[in-house]
Structure formats: C-alpha cells, structure tokens
Amino acid sequence: MNNSILEVSHLTGGYQANKPVLHDVSLHVNSNEIVGLIGLNGAGKSTTIKHILGLLDPMNGEIKVGGTTFADNKDGYRKQFSYIPETPLLYDELTLWEHLQLTALAYELGEEWEERAEVLLQEFRMTNMKKWFPGHFSKGMRQKVMIMCAFLVKPSLYIVDEPFVGLDPIGIQSFLDMMLEMKDKGAGVLMSTHILSTAERYCDRFIILHDGQIVMAGTMTELRNQIGNSAATLDDIYIEATRSGK
Amino acid sequence: MMQLQTLWKERAGAFWNIAMRYFRLIGNSSFLFTLVLSLIFGAYYYSEILKVLPESFPGVAVITIVAAIVLVRTPLRFFLSEADLVFMLPAENRLQGYFRQSLIYSFALQVFTTVVVMTILAPLYQHEMAAGTGYYVFVICVLIVLKGANVLMKWMELHLPAHHSTIVYILVRLAVTIIFTYLLLIQAQWFYVALSAVLFVVTFFLMFLPLQRKYAIKWEKLLAMDEKQSMKFYRTANLFTDVPKLKQSVKQRRLLSSLGEKLLPSDSVYATLYQKAFIRSNEYFGIYFRLWLLGLAVVAFVPGLIGKVIGTALIIYLTATQLRTLYPHYQAHVMVKLYPVSDYEQGKAFRLMLLRLLGAQAVTFAALSFLLSFDVIVFLSVFLAGSVAVAVATSRAEVVRRSVS
Numbered sequence: 001m002n003n004s005i006l007e008v009s010h011l012t013g014g015y016q017a018n019k020p021v022l023h024d025v026s027l028h029v030n031s032n033e034i035v036g037l038i039g040l041n042g043a044g045k046s047t048t049i050k051h052i053l054g055l056l057d058p059m060n061g062e063i064k065v066g067g068t069t070f071a072d073n074k075d076g077y078r079k080q081f082s083y084i085p086e087t088p089l090l091y092d093e094l095t096l097w098e099h100l101q102l103t104a105l106a107y108e109l110g111e112e113w114e115e116r117a118e119v120l121l122q123e124f125r126m127t128n129m130k131k132w133f134p135g136h137f138s139k140g141m142r143q144k145v146m147i148m149c150a151f152l153v154k155p156s157l158y159i160v161d162e163p164f165v166g167l168d169p170i171g172i173q174s175f176l177d178m179m180l181e182m183k184d185k186g187a188g189v190l191m192s193t194h195i196l197s198t199a200e201r202y203c204d205r206f207i208i209l210h211d212g213q214i215v216m217a218g219t220m221t222e223l224r225n226q227i228g229n230s231a232a233t234l235d236d237i238y239i240e241a242t243r244s245g246k
Numbered sequence: 247m248m249q250l251q252t253l254w255k256e257r258a259g260a261f262w263n264i265a266m267r268y269f270r271l272i273g274n275s276s277f278l279f280t281l282v283l284s285l286i287f288g289a290y291y292y293s294e295i296l297k298v299l300p301e302s303f304p305g306v307a308v309i310t311i312v313a314a315i316v317l318v319r320t321p322l323r324f325f326l327s328e329a330d331l332v333f334m335l336p337a338e339n340r341l342q343g344y345f346r347q348s349l350i351y352s353f354a355l356q357v358f359t360t361v362v363v364m365t366i367l368a369p370l371y372q373h374e375m376a377a378g379t380g381y382y383v384f385v386i387c388v389l390i391v392l393k394g395a396n397v398l399m400k401w402m403e404l405h406l407p408a409h410h411s412t413i414v415y416i417l418v419r420l421a422v423t424i425i426f427t428y429l430l431l432i433q434a435q436w437f438y439v440a441l442s443a444v445l446f447v448v449t450f451f452l453m454f455l456p457l458q459r460k461y462a463i464k465w466e467k468l469l470a471m472d473e474k475q476s477m478k479f480y481r482t483a484n485l486f487t488d489v490p491k492l493k494q495s496v497k498q499r500r501l502l503s504s505l506g507e508k509l510l511p512s513d514s515v516y517a518t519l520y521q522k523a524f525i526r527s528n529e530y531f532g533i534y535f536r537l538w539l540l541g542l543a544v545v546a547f548v549p550g551l552i553g554k555v556i557g558t559a560l561i562i563y564l565t566a567t568q569l570r571t572l573y574p575h576y577q578a579h580v581m582v583k584l585y586p587v588s589d590y591e592q593g594k595a596f597r598l599m600l601l602r603l604l605g606a607q608a609v610t611f612a613a614l615s616f617l618l619s620f621d622v623i624v625f626l627s628v629f630l631a632g633s634v635a636v637a638v639a640t641s642r643a644e645v646v647r648r649s650v651s
Contacts, residue, residue: 003440008332012410013409014408015408015409016408016409017409017410017411020409046426052460054335055331055335055337055464055465055466056406056407056408057409057461057462059407059409070462071462074335074338074339074462075337075338075339075340076320078335078338081333081337085331085332087330089329089331089332090329091327091329091333093260099333102333103333104338105249105250106335106336107336107337120408137285139358145333149332149333
C-alpha cells in the first residue's frame, strides 16, 4: 500500500459528537486506480467526501492525501486533488473561461494551463461558449464546466461525487475517457455514484457504504466470491450487501 | 482577470449595489412614515417613563444586559459563495487578507449598532448614575474595544469543528463581557475594573486564540452564517418589494402547528396553505409574536390613555404591514395556480386569517388594559382603537391594494 494516494484510516466523523454519521471507515485509493464509493442516499458518501476535503474534522482516525494530513499542511494537502461536487457550484458573475482562469489561480497552475483549457473545451464541445455565463446553463452543461475545471488541474487524486446525472451521453463518454486517461497517467480516482452499471464497467474496486459503515469492499471478482455468486452484477451485490448489512 | 487580493472588494461592492437599490425602494415607501411615527411615539414615552421610574428600578443592570447582548451577538459577514467550496479551498491560506477585510467590515457595522444602542440608553444611565457625559463617552469607547474583541473571539469560535459545541465558548464570552461592562458602568474602583480586564485578556489568549491555530476554517459554517444574514436582509426588503433571491426556510414547529390547525381557519385550499405558511415558513410567526409582546408592553407601561390608544392601533397596523408578504407567498407556485380555486377565495382566506390574528391582538391588548386599571373607559377606548385598526387592515380594498403594490 505504498503507492496509495488517499488513505483513510478508522475515520469516525459527522456533525454531532453524540451522533456520528461515519463509524470506523477505512479505505484507500492507489495511483492508477478508480475506486467506486457506493451507497444509498444518506449512507454517508457525501460526509466521507467532506472529511476528505477537509471541510469536516475527524472525531477519530486520520486521513492522508499523498502522505500528509490536512492539519500538517493545509494548502499542500488540498492542491493534490480536485473535486467535482454532486450539484455544480458556479459563480453567477463569471464566464466559463473565467472559471477556468480562477481554477488556475487557486491551484497556482503554470502558464501552459491555457493550452490545456482549449483542449478541454474542444473535448467537451464548449469552445464557442467560452464567454458565456454558465450559471444559467442546463445542469449537464454546468456539470461539464465543473469537470473541465477538475481536469485542468491534473492533480494526483480526483474526488468525484455523482458525475453522470444530467450529462448527455457524449459528455459521459468524454468524462469516462478522460478519467481512464488520467488513471493511466498515474492518478487515482474516488468516485461516488448511483449508476451501478457504469461503475461496474469503469471502476477497479468498490467500497459499499451502508449506514456509515463499510459493509463490503473489493474488486468485482472479490465481491462476487463474497456473496457466492460468480455471475452477480454490481446491482445484485449491492442489494445483497445492504440487506445482510442490516 | 480575477485576483484574490481584490476579491473581497468586488464582492462587497456587488452586494452594496443591490442593497442600495433596495434601500431606495424602502425609502420611497409609506412604511418609513409609520416607522418615524413609532420613533417619535417611542422617544416621547421613553422620557415620560424615565420621569416616573421608581427608585428601585435596576437601571444599570438593564443597561449591562442590553449592552452585553449587543456586544456578544456578533454576526460576521464574509460574502462567500457556494462555489467557493470548490474553487477557493486550495487557496485557503492565501485568503487571509480576504477574511481580515470581512472581520473589519463586520466590526465597523457593529460599532455603529453599539453606538446607537448606547446612545439610546444614555438618558437612562444619566438618570441612574448622575455621571458626566465625558465618562459615558469613555464607557462607549471601551465597549467598542470590547466589540472588537468579541468579533475576533467569534471568528476564532467559528474554527471549532462541527461536532464540538460552541455553547461553552459563547457563555464564557458573555460572562467576561458582562462582568467588565458592569464594573465599568457602576464606576467600580479601578483595581476591580483592571482585574476584570485582565480576566478578559486571559480568556482571549488562553481559551479563544488557540482555536484559530488548531483548527482550519469551517467553510460550511461561514456559508450558513452568510446565508442567514443575507436572507434576513432580503426578507426585510421583501416587505417592500419582490425579492427574487429570497429562499424559503421552513421549520416544523410541531406544537404551534397543531395549535394553528385549531385556531386558524383551514376549510379551503388557501386557508390551509396560509395557515401552514404563517406558522412554518420564514419569520411570519416570529414577527407577529414579537409585535404582540411589544404591544402588550406598550399597553402595560405607557402612561396615559391617549398613548395606549395610539400604541394599540399602531402595533396592530404595523403587524398587518409586516404580514402583507404572506399574501403573495404562493404566487410563484405553479401547482397552486392550477387548482380550481378563484382569486376571490384567496383574498377571502387571507383576510379571514388576518382578522383572527389581529383580532387576537386587539382583544388581548384591551383585556390587559382592563386588568391593569379596572377602568371600563380605558378598556373600551383600547378595544375601539384596536377594532378600528383591525377593520382597516383587513378591509378588502386594503388587502387587494397591497397585493398589487
């Protein structure tokens, strides 16, 4: 586990001391790996992600990105990953291009970011919308802006929360292709999603979260072995896991 | 090109641009007239009450408590946007200037409130302590310093993780502020004042300052705080004009809800909706309840019949003005528009509810005036004033006119 980029160990956390949302969660993401974080609404996926982002402090346990904790080195910690939220969060008063500019500014990217931004705009078919204000775009278009900003950074870790909802099929394909490309170049991805069939095809490993606890984890083969059904889909496994986890 | 250094200025400027537009609208409305009238009314009876205040009235204690509340209650304004949760996180350390400007801005605004409140309390203090104006100005200056310290302490407090309770910190802040303010106001020996100042400083450095060092900025808390304040502002502006940015906040209020179901009409679509909206959404109930309490206080403490009569009518009319935004509450709701219900029924439902709410005020004001004086004339006058105010405020013309304006 020396090449793990994200390392969450024994994390207990949430908003209220007497009512933690997460109980003793341990997971890791290696480089060259896409890990699917699967769970029902309210299972604790978003809380896990908030802890990783450093928006919440752990009540117990530790989170390391690239070997450092948030407390050790705040900026250094956060510059190693980019985050795509579940609902696109954009500034009403900035154009699409200015969002990319702001990302470059926040992550202190080198001069060559503009070139990369042009390539991304082309890939997501938004070159002619550069000067538009994305605050009023459709959900899918806004999601594309978030995705482009995340890929512009080229971090070693991507934290992605439900990226597919609202995206058009070509957008989904572009996103998945780029994710695979970044993975091949050494990045790690933690992706939370409900679209299990897509997750099954693209993720290398899965973590199934239920009521704030990890009930199952492993590759497809490992999961299938755990429930003793070698032909099971991720949907089958998921339903089985949350039922027995009850 | 965007720059982190100018970010704060741009955002504060953008907010004030919008705010000024609303202030102009508020200035043009008739509400201002009602407000000025209430102010004159209040000022006159304030001085009257001071004349008849009994010797045993704990004036300094009251001043201390009011001042402490003003000093400790420290809402901070950051002009953050939800998108900052994605874009600004990696730049957190480079945003120290941004947060410093926010604190200075919040401090400046609250110095204004502190000075206004302390000026209002000045006659009471002169009445109690017979101290020179010079000394009182000195007190205000020290309180401004305390305000600054409270702004910083609140900022440090905001660094606490979500699962740590802030209540202990708020109580400690309140305690040291009260002790210091009280000793200052009663002109205690300088030794005790100095001692309490030392206590304050020690608390600041040992209890609060470490929080900022130990924990990171809690973006979600700051966002929630910002949201709350801008909604408060927009809600006020919404009394005068349509505010598109206003988001609805909803509270369950179980006990009140069941009470509302019994006491308010709920026999038609709009009657039900208005009753639910009044109790659960935004601040309607809070505004109503506070004005009611204020009215009871006016009836109880304002000497003289004329004062009680004017006060009663004024409070009831003010309540009606404040509740007017409830009428178009469902205007933007598509489903309600599709129901087979006429506009007439909507107006009727609203007026019926207003009638009950304002009627309850009128009756309780009159009852209280009778209980305190056992004088039928007083009772009848207050009741008549209340009834007239209710009748005017709930008349069909009035309700329709308001919904149009």
